[in-house]
Amino acid sequence: MEKNKIDELFRKGLSDPKLDFDEDHWQDMQSLLEKKSGKKKVRRLLILAVTSAAAIATVFFILDRNILVTDENESFETVNTDIPVLREKFNGKLQGEGGAKEKQTTLIFNEELTETFSSAQHPQAWQRTASIEVVNSKNRILSTGSLSEISIPTIKPMTRSKYRFHPSIETFQSFTSESTMALQHKNEYNAAPRDARSVLSILAGPDLSSVRGSDQSTLSENVGVLYSYPVVNRLSISLGATYAKKNYRSDYSLYSPANPPTLTEMPSMVNAECDVIDIPLTANYTVLKNKKIKFNVSAGLSSYFMLKEKYTFEYGGSGNSENKRSAVYEISGENQHIFGVADFSISLEKKVSDKINVGIKPFLKMPLTGIGYGRVDLESKGIALMVGVTL
Amino acid sequence: MTINEHDENTIQIIKGCIIEDRRSQKDLYKLYHALALGICLRYSNDKEEALAILNDGFFKVFKHIKKYNFDKPISAWIRKIMTNTAIDYYRSKVRMGAVVDIASYEHPITDETITQKLHYEDLLLMVQKLSPTYRTVFNLYAIDGYTHEEIGSMLGIAVGTSKSNLHKARQRLAEMVRNQNSIAIKS
Structure with missing residues (x-):
């Protein structure tokens, strides 16, 4: 039969x-x-x-910046006030440097300015913490902050002295007006971002990767960088890039490829070796913070960009069976999972110098979508060591 | 099945699919089921594989229907998607080393087919008995009208390989047709 007739027939x-x-x-x-x-x-x-959280954080950040800008643009009027006047004003509650023996809050302020002191309305609260406000002649607040972080713009030269401040309920009440109370809220609200700074960290560490439903975990490696930016009080956002070598072994039945091939024989097991770029976007909340130690909890989403995937399909059962055969399947750059993985972590950081901190970061990555060629539910649990530089 | 590609009803069905209306999706599926399944059967080993390709292909149709150009017949668009989905299946089989040599597919013709004439089912069975490589090249060239250059590009093979595979596919099919005819004449 002629060839074209065959074609025609069919x-x-x-x-x-x-x-x-x-x-x-x-x-x-x-x-x-x-x-x-x-x-x-x-x-x-x-x-x-995540987008809403980022938008809210951005709004907070912008508002915070606007407050600062407004303050800095304010023309500053120097009020000539000397220490004796202040002392009298505070009814003997202010004493010159070295004059007080009690261990109370140390206050730094400029002698040439008018200061008012405020704190939380409750005596128990303000005895522990105190804040300072710098006001102009119209009682307009020019700068606020905690005692250690007061900033006084545009005043040069600036003469400073140290005082010890012994607040009493009477003193506090005598200076607490509606305006200062209103400001206190702003003060507390803004305090953290002013001393918080962005941090660039290098992370490296192992994780155990496994396919959900499989009882086998395999050691994988991760190395990357993470940039954290403070947004509002205790809250920061982080964006990073991690190179991960994900190794995982599972039964073929846990694979559900988009285009499942019709096989004459089903593989028993699959060994996967994948090179992945992991881009995490997380929100971080500082639960605990003191001078040396910081404890954060973080949650967010990671995007996986599968650079290279190598799957070794094992046929003929497990063990050293004579019938055991394998086929290797490799692909590159075919799978991307944007925000396809939920990312949870905690971190404990210790400050070793003004700019450097070290820490550990246990993490858990849970799939929201099937990962890789096999669309498997790939989980990772690991711990990273990190070194951060305050920028 | 004759489908009026540009009637108001079909257009409404497609518009319903764009807004992910399940009833419209079912109507479109029902309307083009035979056309699509026919393509999938030609490219697959058996009905089970054809159904997997069919639904994967229709999933792509529903996912990308917003991109459909109303100026062109939707049957051609669906045909193209089904063919491409079948080619994806073929590619994944090749990558996994699952393409078995033709010898594995040379099953004897069953008694049931001997008693039949060369109808759709007979021809389909013959095509399905070809190896995946021969079958894919034959389908693309002889039935769907692609050139060897296009086939080479789609399957990642040389033009010469495509021609060679087509030649061998035709030989196999001619042999199967001759065998079937001679058996039918003897009986």
Whole structure:
């Protein structure tokens, strides 16, 4: 039979199949649509949550900046006030440097300015913490902050002396007016960002990667950088880039590739070695902070960019069976999972110098979508050591 | 099945699919089920594999239907997506080393097929008996009208390899047709 006749025979014979619609086929299709739609909704919600958090944080940041800018643009009027006057004003509660023996809050202020002191209204609270406000002649607040972080712009030269401040309820009450109270809230609100600074950290550490449903975990390695930016009081956002070598071993039944091949024999196990760039975007909350130690909790989303994926499919059962065979399948740059992984971590940081801190960061990464060629639920639990530089 | 590609009903169905209306999706699926399944059957080993390709292909149709150009017939668009999905299946099989030599596919013709004439089912069975490589090249060239250059590009093979595979596919099919005819004449 001539070649073109073969083509013609099959073209005509196969071109218009009389195939009846099967409701079962649609049911399968509907299940597939609903499954994918559900995942899409979860992902949309997470993206919405992270975007909202980032937007709120940005608004807080902008508001905070505006307050500072307004203060700095204010023309500053120097009020000639000397220490004896202040002392009298505070009814003997202010004493010159070295004049007090009690261990109270140390206050630094400029002698040439008018100071008012305020704190929380409750005596127990303000006895522990005190703040300072710098006001102009119209009682307009020019600068606020805690005692150790007061900033006085535009005044040169500046003569400073140290005083010890012994606040009493009477003193506090005598200086507490509606305006200062209102300001106290702003003061507390703004305090953290002013001394907080961005940090660039280098992280490295191992993790145990496993496919959900498989009882096998395999050691993987991670190394990367993380940039953290303070947003509002105790809250910062971090963006990083980590190179990870993800190794995981699981049963082939846990694989659900987008285009499943029809195999004459099913593989028993699959060994995966994947080079991944992990881009985490997280919000961090400082739970505990003192001079040397900081404890943070973080949550966010990671995006996985699969650089190279190598899968070794094992056939013929496990062990050293004679029938054991394997096939290797490699792909590069075919899979990206934008915000496809939930990222949780805690970190304990210790300050070793003004600019350097070291810490440990246990982390957990949970998949929100199937990862890699096999669309597996890849989880990672690990710990990273980090060294941070305050910028 | 004859489908009026530009009637108001079809346009409404497509618009419904764009807003992810499940009823419209079912209507479109029902309307083009035979066309799509016919393509998938030609490119697959069996019905089970064809159904997997079918639904994966339709999923792509629903996902990308916003990009559909209303000026062109939707059947051609669906045909193209189904063919590409089938090619993706073929590629993944090749990558996993799952493409078995033709010998594995040379099953004897069953009694059931001997008693039949060369109808759709017979021809489909013959095509499905080809190795995945031969079958894919034959389908693309002889039935779907792609050139060897296009096939080479789609499958990642040389033009010469495509021609060679087509030649061998035709030989196999001719042999199967001859065998079937001679058996039918003897009986």
